[in-house]
Amino acid sequence: MSLTTDDVKKVARLARLAISDSEVQAAQVQLNGIFELIAEMQAVDTTGIEPMSHAQDVTQRLREDNVTETNQRELFQSIAPQVEAGLYLVPQVIE
Template identity: 80%
Template sequence: MSLTTADVRKVARLARLAMNDAEIETARAQLSGIFDLIAEMQAVDTGGIAPMSHAQDVAQRLREDKVTETNQREAFQAIAPQVEAGLYLVPQVIE
């Protein structure tokens, strides 16, 4: 499968990546290469084989519903660009 530059531009916008034309073309070629790899894998007949999500047969580990975290706001906010009244401040968002 071959991606178009329009495809790449769209994905870049969705991922909030600013890319110039040369970068778009490089990314297009690289991404197309990945799709080729996927196409190769998809060509393998996997009929009758259940999909697996881990090399070992393991499932999601669950946590008891108990509070283990303490308030570390001060430490976290020490590295935030801007805070006020306990809130993280970000450029204004308008609905």
């Protein structure tokens, strides 16, 4: 697929870009180059290749999911202005 100068002008207008005729020619060359690259990549046979989430097969070291701090809920709620049934009560903001 190759773009014409009219296509480039239309895309520029839709993108609200003001470009001159010389810029239209440069943009046309660049966009056509991008479309050629896309066509090359689509031509590659990828059957049997699994999708990858990362270019390198790396994994993160995981640690044990252990509790490292004590439960201080009662201490934190003891200094709160209003607490009811373990919930913090706040004034109504929206009427």
